[in-house]
Amino acid sequence: MADAPVVAVRGEAYRETAPELARFTVTAVARDRDRETTLTRLAERAAAVRALLDAAEPAVERRETGQVHVRPVTKRSGDRVVAYQGSLSTTVTTTDFTALGDLMLRLADQDQVEVAGPVWSLRPDSPAYREVRQAAIADALVRAREYAEALGARVIALRELSDTGMSAGPPMMVKAAYARSGEPEPELELDPAPQPVHAAVEARFTISEPVLG
Structure with missing residues (x-):
């Protein structure tokens, strides 16, 4: 298997989720x-x-x-x-x-x-992070199979998987400063800002011998 052909791909996933x-x-x-x-x-x-x-x-x-x-x-x-x-x-x-x-x-x-x-x-241990990591791995596998199919081959095994990093968007902030007033008590409606989460992995898969020609 050491000399078997290998396809290297990058898998990514992006989600927007409600803040916690x-x-x-x-x-x-x-x-x-x-x-x-x-x-x-x-x-x-x-x-x-x-x-x-x-x-x-x-x-x-x-x-x-x-x-x-x-x-x-x-x-x-x-x-x-x-x-x-x-x-x-x-x-x-x-x-x-x-x-x-x-x-x-x-x-x-x-x-x-x-x-x-x-x-x-989001919370540091939010399930959203795990879900987007899993989605990135699934994307890498889909890409590897697409490349293999284009060569007339199939994916056999995973050889290497590395996490290239996960990022969440910068915290969304609405700045406001309120002063005391004699007016009737106001109401303040706030719209929670969706939180972007991104994950990426790099993977190497062993594939069967390509059918070329």
Whole structure:
């Protein structure tokens, strides 16, 4: 079999699938001339955000506190501190897309709170990845058989299979920043963005002796 003819092919598959996760960031900010006042307001606003997220469970699958920023604000002409500014960001992950828009609006309705997102994505272990890999292998086998048939031969065995890599499209994000308003509570409808998934393999198959002529 070592000297048997070989056909080398590349198999590919592409799918678009519904997202499984949505992530957004909620940031509480505070600013005042007095440092202690700034810290107190920041803590109060962060606590209000936390309380809303607590109430939103189980829609909230995961939340992570990002960096806390507290810095003095100085005049350009010197080092004199004119105010203190602070912010605290939390990344929220949810799988409940029906409650997502309402949750983002309720968070954004808090005083001095900014909301940005969502970012749509798949889970790292999503079945979509396995399905597209299997589809890529099937495509490689179809191509090998087509080449073999064109030569009057048939595929006998697989000699080598290598994964050239899998890619998912960049996370789809809708940026938004909402400000508190006295208007009646709005509604926010969000359309989840399909997630592209691509896989490719390279394969070498042993084929029977071609019938040439």
